[in-house]
Amino acid sequence: MSLMEKYDLAVKSKDIQDDLSQRKVVVELDKLNTNLNNLNSWFSFTKSSSINGLYIMGPVGVGKTYLMDLFYNNLALKKKARFHFHHFMQQIDKKLRELQGHSDPIIKVVQLLAKKVKILCLDEFLINDVAYAMIMAQLLKALFQQKITLVVTTNTAVDELYLDGVGRERFLGAIELIKKNCELIRLHGGHDYRVGRGHSLQSYLFPLNNENNKTLEDQFKLISKDEKASGEICILNRPIPFVKSGNNSIWFEFGEICDMPRCQLDYLEIANYFDTIFISNIPVLDKKDTVKTLLFMHFVDVAYDRGIRLVLSAEVPHEKLYSQGELFKQFARTVSRLEEMQSEDYIKRHAYLGVNRSNFC
Structure with missing residues (x-):
């Protein structure tokens, strides 16, 4: 069954809304799928192409991640x-x-990756770290030299990547490599499909008051077995205090998870152990709270990517959590994802992610 036929089935079953812009992306993904399935055929040796991947860009909530996952989950190729x-x-x-x-560590890392992977899908491609920016050209060059096909989703047009970043002149080579090796596809959409889904779950509670705190307590008791009172978990050899924990669930205070020296590795490790995470007492974030805001964005991204259910209590609605500051534009993705993560659709659609986590280390 082709990718377009899969898309048609999803539309027919009302899992998604039909969208012309999405269909255009599916056509390109279908072509790539066919080419990858022919990798080991005689035909593949008779055909040459300068296109080594797809760069799918578009605003938040228009279905980029959904389409990439549809593509990935229907790839017959095992090295993915x-x-x-x-x-x-x-x-x-x-x-x-x-x-x-090692004399060429980036090349060595990519060679190790290439033994296991021929198609690499990267969701939410965003360069805001100077260390990543400085190695990106070398990394992309090595990936393409090793014949690894790259599919990325992003909110950012390729020429705007790492815009105004420190040492951006050293990053420009990465932009040229993307343009040379990837087909650039823009997914249009004035409507955020994450907004407006059924919200039968009380997953985002505001304001901060006794009533909502009791609701949080009741929901934790409802889903958690072997509930344990406050304590600490050890993540990457560092203790992180928690309010409560259960067999597959844990409850943190916002201050412990986003207002302390944390990093994405902490969040990724936590996501390996729990499928439901409660965060309480999220304050309004202002322009002085750049670090806290960035950590919260990373936390939501990890939870979303892993299909984790978040249950949050906050001072204000999610769309008012961060209304000014240098991360305001990027925070729109977080707002959109929080909206989707409150819905039944999110839990159903992301249920498979718990057993679909890649690792090449």
């Missing part, structure tokens, strides 16, 4: 991997540290 971009870069960083002293 799918990551959230930040998770992928964390693994690259880990391998580079292991190879310190």
Whole structure:
């Protein structure tokens, strides 16, 4: 069954809304799927192409992640991997540290990856870290030299990647490599399909008051077995206090998870152990709270990518959590994802992600 036929079935079953812009992307993904399935055929040796991937860009909530996952889950090719971009870069960083002293560590890391992966899907491609920006050209060059096909989703037009970043001139080579090797596809859409889905779950509670705190308590008791009172969990050899924990669920205070020295590795590790995470007492974030805001964005991204259910209590509605500051534009994705994560659709659609996590280390 082709990818377009799968898409038609999803529309017919009302899992998604039909969208012409999405259909255009599905056509390109279908072509790539066919080419990848012919990788080992005689035909593949008779055909050459300068296109080594797809760069799918568009605003938040228009279905980029859904379409990439539809493509990934229907690939017959076994040598495939799918990551959230930040998770992928964390693994690259880990391998580079292991190879310190090697003459060409990036090439070596990609060679190791190429033994297991021929198609690499990266969700939410975003460069806002100077360390990642400085190695991106080398990394992309190595990926394409190793004949790894790249499919990325992003909110950012390729020429605007790492815009105004420190040392951007060293990043420009990465932009040229993307343009040379990837087909650039824009997914249009004035409507955020995450907004307006059924909200039968009380997953985002505001304001902060006794009534909502009791609701939080009741919901935790409802879904948690072997409930344990306050304590600490050890994540990457560091203790993190929690309010309560259960067999597959845990409850943190916002201050402990986003207002302390944390990183994405912490969140990725937590996501390996729990499928439901409660966060209480989320305050209004202002322009002085850049670090807290960025950590919260990373936390939501990891939870979304792993299909984790979040239950949150906050001072204000999610669309008013962060209304000004340098991350305001990027925070729109977080708002959109929080909206979707309150719905039954999110839980159903992301249920498979718990057993679909890539790792090449």
